[in-house]
Amino acid sequence: MKTLRLVICALVGSIAASANAAENKSSLTEAQRTFLAKYEAVRAALAADDLAKAKNAAGNLAGVAEGKDVAAEIKKLSTADSLKDARDAFKPVSKRAVELAAGQPGYFHAHCPMVPGNQGHWVQTTDKINNPYFGTAMLTCGSIEK
DSSP: OHHHHHHHHHHHHHHHHHHHHHHHHHOOOHHHHHHHHHHHHHHHHHHTTOHHHHHHHHHHHHTTOOSHHHHHHHHHHHTOSSHHHHHHHHHHHHHHHHHHHTTOTTOEEEEOTTSGGGOOEEEESSSSOOOTTTGGGGTTOOEEOO
């Protein structure tokens, strides 16, 4: 009887812990949702090789950046002189987006193995690869991470 009680208590505790973890993962703040929406505009512009649009979208993203490091990279992106510079600045911004979007419905963590240093991670809102790091040259290079 004691063993059964211990097993039941352990199961109930495990279920409660899982429910709390799922609840915490499933709720983004309004600021985080705004960040991800504005980030998506930058990502889509880079995938389309549109530097002007990416810089403009990065300017919009700057207003909702969390942390000095991410804000500094967004500033670099918004003033980039080339797609290469914009894409380099996009990498740490994407790292933050991947952290925020982890486990969230409607967001897909994608990865391109061709980006040096295993830094080819990004978030997108569809499961069809749309690579911001190589744009139209390799638009479908990558995969959705599980």
